[in-house]
Amino acid sequence: MMAGKTLYDKIYDAHIVADRGGADALLYIDRQLVHEVTSPQAFEGLRLAGRRMRRTDATLAMLDHNVPTTPRTEPITDPMSKQQVEALMANAEEFGVQLYDMLDVRQGIVHVVGPEQGFTQPGLTMVCGDSHTSTHGAFGTLAFGIGTSEVEHVMATQTLVVKRAKNMRVTVEGELPPGITAKDMALAIIGRVGTAGGTGCVIEYAGEAVRSLSMEGRMTLCNMAIESGARAGLVAPDETTFEYIKGRPFAPKGGQWDVAVDHWKTLYTDEDAEFDIDITLQAAEIEPQVTWGTSPEDVLPISAVVPDPATISDKAKQAAAEKSLDYMGLRPGMKIADVSVDHVFIGSCTNARIEDLRAAADVLRGRTIAPNIKLAMVVPGSGLVRDQAEAEGLDEIFINAGFEWREPGCSMCLGMNPDKVPAQGRCASTSNRNFVGRQGPGARTHLVSPAMAAAAAIAGRFTDVRELMAKEPA
Numbered sequence: 001m002m003a004g005k006t007l008y009d010k011i012y013d014a015h016i017v018a019d020r021g022g023a024d025a026l027l028y029i030d031r032q033l034v035h036e037v038t039s040p041q042a043f044e045g046l047r048l049a050g051r052r053m054r055r056t057d058a059t060l061a062m063l064d065h066n067v068p069t070t071p072r073t074e075p076i077t078d079p080m081s082k083q084q085v086e087a088l089m090a091n092a093e094e095f096g097v098q099l100y101d102m103l104d105v106r107q108g109i110v111h112v113v114g115p116e117q118g119f120t121q122p123g124l125t126m127v128c129g130d131s132h133t134s135t136h137g138a139f140g141t142l143a144f145g146i147g148t149s150e151v152e153h154v155m156a157t158q159t160l161v162v163k164r165a166k167n168m169r170v171t172v173e174g175e176l177p178p179g180i181t182a183k184d185m186a187l188a189i190i191g192r193v194g195t196a197g198g199t200g201c202v203i204e205y206a207g208e209a210v211r212s213l214s215m216e217g218r219m220t221l222c223n224m225a226i227e228s229g230a231r232a233g234l235v236a237p238d239e240t241t242f243e244y245i246k247g248r249p250f251a252p253k254g255g256q257w258d259v260a261v262d263h264w265k266t267l268y269t270d271e272d273a274e275f276d277i278d279i280t281l282q283a284a285e286i287e288p289q290v291t292w293g294t295s296p297e298d299v300l301p302i303s304a305v306v307p308d309p310a311t312i313s314d315k316a317k318q319a320a321a322e323k324s325l326d327y328m329g330l331r332p333g334m335k336i337a338d339v340s341v342d343h344v345f346i347g348s349c350t351n352a353r354i355e356d357l358r359a360a361a362d363v364l365r366g367r368t369i370a371p372n373i374k375l376a377m378v379v380p381g382s383g384l385v386r387d388q389a390e391a392e393g394l395d396e397i398f399i400n401a402g403f404e405w406r407e408p409g410c411s412m413c414l415g416m417n418p419d420k421v422p423a424q425g426r427c428a429s430t431s432n433r434n435f436v437g438r439q440g441p442g443a444r445t446h447l448v449s450p451a452m453a454a455a456a457a458i459a460g461r462f463t464d465v466r467e468l469m470a471k472e473p474a
């Protein structure tokens with residue numbers, strides 16, 4: 001008897017247009033998201049070849065990386081940002097692509113807006129010229145980042161040659177302890193498998209702790225699949241997924257809804273399917289996580305101390321750790337809880353959804369940020385997240401605590417706009433990459449959950465949010 005199929009193989013196989021007989025196949029691509037950084041050359045390519053876009057209805061464009069987070073009525077001052085923003089607006093107009101411009105309430109980070117609009121749906125293939133497209137896998141969507149020439153290919157043909165990935169499963173068993181979030185789970189997984197652990201694979205996240213996550217939490221988890229080296233992340237769709245999608249602008253309507261849900265219910269890994277790599281973690285063992293180095297795998301629980309490179313036997317890894325510590329300005333053996341911060345960033349496609357803002361606001365309610373914090377900012381993932389947060393009064397909690405409340409976009413996640421951490425500045429950030437210079441030249445980034453970022457803002461250093469919350473606000 002033939003072994004069953006994984007969720008990944010089911011979606012891949014259902015999209016084969018032409019089997020090339022080898023390691024790859026030509027797949028049909030159901031949806032494409034477009035942003036201003038990786039699309040200009042693709043549009044230019046179409047223009048030069050005299051081609052139109054194959055399916056404008058399956059394409060959604062967004063301005064996110066370069067937009068300022070200050071009031072939108074003011075002009076963009078950075079010439080490069082201005083050029084990219086204007087190019088996408090002109091291209092969208094010329095090719096008839098739907099675009100949410102800077103004044104549109106639906107504007108935001110592509111990976112927040114796609115799901116929010118119901119554009120992201122189970123069982124579809126979805127691409128974007130952006131590595132964190134893996135986020136959409138939270139819906140059981142086969143979603144992955146592609147290069148600019150591939151963006152052009154999808155625009156022209158709605159197909160793409162895709163190599164079949166290996167199947168990897170990460171199971172998180174048991175219940176997540178109180179105060180532990182999807183971000184801690186994501187970081188703990190990367191700490192365990194490493195940034196190359198998922199190379200050549202698509203990771204399916206499974207187990208009770210994953211099933212219990214909200215869609216926001218599943219998106220955080222899949223968002224960081226790429227930081228484990230994987231091509232994409234997946235969570236099999238279930239009632240939580242259907243409930244989230246129902247009624248959103250692009251969601252199937254009327255009788256089509258039931259047909260869609262019937263299909264979505266077939267999207268799971270068969271019991272007897274086999275995985276190339278199968279890893280299990282215990283939820284009960286996950287503590288709040290903080291990164292100490294310049295790779296997301298350089299991560300430890302808040303109770304730990306900064307590692308000593310001398311204890312690492314692999315010479316290349318030892319040298320890398322020394323370099324990281326030097327860049328980060330940390331000494332081996334220091335308690336992570338003794339590391340002070342001067343910047344706090346709550347935002348990005350990892351953690352700028354309503355649930356993330358609620359989690360941070362819960363910590364900040366009735367408290368104020370420490371005097372050594374030079375800048376603390378909240379950048380909602382979209383205009384709709386911003387409006388929802390304002391309707392709940394979260395903006396006031398942030399502002400009263402000493403945070404700046406900004407307009408949506410990628411912002412300080414990578415500093416393509418004016419939001420940067422200065423050289424030697426140290427930032428508790430809810431984003432997904434702590435690379436050298438990621439938040440600005442010489443900037444030091446520590447990746448944490450929204451609750452841990454808020455706790456760091458209050459304490460002026462990293463601290464276990466569970467201990468902070470056990471005390472009354474001063």
Ligand SMILES: CC(C)[C@H](C(=O)O)[C@@H](O)C(=O)O
Nearest residue numbers: 037038065129130131132414
């Ligand atoms: C600018 C874009 C191509 C890039 C990516 O692909 O991820 C960015 O979003 C990032 O997070 O580094």
Ligand code: SF4
Nearest residue numbers: 132348349410413414
């Ligand atoms: S928020 Fe950060 S990680 Fe996400 S798309 Fe923007 S720059 Fe990339």
